[in-house]
Amino acid sequence: QGRSVVGGGNTEWGLTGPLFLPQVMLGGAWFTQAFGDPAAVTPATLLQRAQAAAQEQLGLAVAPARSILLLLQACIPQYTLGHWQRMERISRFLAEQRLPLSLVGASYAGVSVNDCIASAKAAVEQLLGG
Numbered sequence: 462q463g464r465s466v467v468g469g470g471n472t473e474w475g476l477t478g479p480l481f482l483p484q485v486m487l488g489g490a491w492f493t494q495a496f497g498d499p500a501a502v503t504p505a506t507l508l509q510r511a512q513a514a515a516q517e518q519l520g521l522a523v524a525p526a527r528s529i530l531l532l533l534q535a536c537i538p539q540y541t542l543g544h545w546q547r548m549e550r551i552s553r554f555l556a557e558q559r560l561p562l563s564l565v566g567a568s569y570a571g572v573s574v575n576d577c578i579a580s581a582k583a584a585v586e587q588l589l590g591g
């Protein structure tokens with residue numbers, strides 16, 4: 462999974478621009494299968510795989526001027542098989558039972574910040590009777 466940012470700099474990492482900042486997220490639930498033990502995998506292995514993905518998926522032929530690697534374990538929820546059907550059942554149940562409960566956040570209807578904001582807005586509108 463990747464995304465790209467084109468900009469004039471990045472204060473968080475002390476970079477000055479103009480910049481093209483592709484970001485690659487690797488692994489998830491398949492991390493161990495793909496790379497082995499997170500504690501034992503070398504940064505070079507992960508960087509090489511990230512660069513190959515950026516080359517293949519974004520068409521980036523040039524090597525990066527600088528790479529930053531962060532290994533974050535268990536940081537983004539990944540839905541298990543049947544998640545959306547389960548969510549439908551839960552929503553139906555909450556409506557049928559008229560339970561005063563809103564499920565909002567990355568565990569339910571999309572992990573991106575945008576998804577979380579959208580589901581929060583929808584929940585508030587529903588609470589306000591919209």
Ligand SMILES: Cc1cc2nc3c(=O)[nH]c(=O)nc-3n(C[C@H](O)[C@H](O)[C@H](O)COP(=O)(O)OP(=O)(O)OC[C@H]3O[C@@H](n4cnc5c(N)ncnc54)[C@H](O)[C@@H]3O)c2cc1C
Nearest residue numbers: 464533536537538565566567568571572573574575576577
């Ligand atoms: C490294 C990383 C990079 C990401 N990059 C992007 C990106 O580029 N674009 C994008 O769209 N999304 C990105 N995401 C995903 C997105 O940031 C998260 O999915 C989203 O912020 C989750 O929002 P949330 O409100 O569900 O949970 P959180 O933002 O985790 O909020 C939950 C809050 O509840 C608090 N809390 C927990 N337990 C309790 C408790 N018992 N009592 C009271 N408070 C409690 C926590 O302290 C926290 O403040 C990224 C996530 C990570 C981890």
